[in-house]
Amino acid sequence: MNNRLMILGTNEYQNPVIVRAKELGYETHVFGLQRGEIGEITADFFHPVDILDYDRLWKECQKLHPCGVVSICSELAMHPMNFLLRKMGIPCNSEWTEKISTNKYLMRQVMKEGGIDSPNFMLVTEKSVIEDIYAATSEFIYPLICKPVDLSSSRGVFKIDKKGDLEKALDYALGWSKTKEVILEEFIEGPEYSGESIAYEGKYKLLAITEKHTTGAPHFVEIGHRQPALLEPEMFKKIERILYKAFAAMKIEYGAVHPEFRIASDGKIYFMEIATRMGGDCIGTDLTPLSSGYDFMGMVINICCGKVPDFTKVGKPKIAEIHYIMCQEDLIKFENLKKENPEIIWRFSKMRSINETPILKSADRAGYYIIKK
Secondary structure, eight states: OOOEEEEEOOSTTTHHHHHHHHHTTOEEEEEEOOSOOTHHHHSSEEEEOOTTOHHHHHHHHHHHOOSEEEOOSOHHHHHHHHHHHHHHTOOOOOHHHHHHHTOHHHHHHHHHHTTOOOOOEEEEETTOOHHHHHHHTTTOOSSEEEEETTOOTTTTOEEEOSGGGHHHHHHHHHHHOSSSEEEEEEOOOSOEEEEEEEEETTEEEEEEEEEEEEOOTTTOOEEEEEESOOOOHHHHHHHHHHHHHHHHHTTOOSEEEEEEEEEOTTSOEEEEEEESSOOTTTIIIIIHHHHHOBOHHHHHHHHTTTOOOOOOBOSOOOOEEEEEEOSHHHHHHHHHHHHHOGGGEEEEOOOOOOOSSOOOSGGGSOEEEEEEO
8 A cells, every 4th residue: 555645844843754654654754945854754755846836746746656645734835735635635624624714704794694703804905095994993892903914923913902993903914915915914812722623524633722811012922822721611512613603604614723812791703813734833743643542643644635634542631831032031940841741841942132122023042942741
């Protein structure tokens, strides 16, 4: 039986799926630009091919005859992955769903049409006139938040507390956007979560809920996560029900699903976005398997090979947390933990030097460590 598996992406957040695939007996063929990333070393075979060169990827796929194609956390790699899966005849999400899940404005429209609670929102482009934006948002309730429709990882996000800050915030977000489009919407107060889920043939399973912690306004860079989230069983069931309704509105059928949402003071659930991939920042690769016992990466690999996902628990559920290094105090705390409680450390990244540069996005963080208990 052919056990060759194409994997798109080589960085440290994609590397866990390379390792897991090898553990499951696959021969890993990893594709990406040659940049000295860890996946180039851990792969059985590394192919220095740009994953955005679709024609070249398809030619390599025809030579290799793999049993499947997989990517886990990268929105960028999701597009060529689905392209190859469609060419190979392996079921995956439709191009419509793929488009909706990577455009925050279109996603908001679909959510609203699907009967999902949504804040007031509008689309802003580089051609929009500020007076028209003021008029269109006259009934919006401050604070507002703006973010590029086409980016993730906190890039270009800005919270707006008053009308006088609106133009500056939009200029900031538009400067990040590749398409020069920004969604402007009412900011929803309340604790932030994500729901790590799997889809197969249009049916869904919520594996874990992540409690998320960020730097707060104005950029909301994530500083740590915990699984399982501290929620009552009734709230878990409510989240599960609304998540599945939202997934159906987006016609999500296959693979990992990563919805991010807030629970408002009145108990309503408001989505920020729903990604048709695993949550990044080690949420899907490490926290979910640790806290739920499910082989999340194994499920995704199965689906990307045209197989039914296996819901057998392969581990005992634990409390799992990830902490990001944002400053020198965080690094000192980590060094003390290594000395005093090394047994609870699951794994940690290389630590970059810490400087005084403001942290505006996830990539600015100095590193991370994961604990289990």
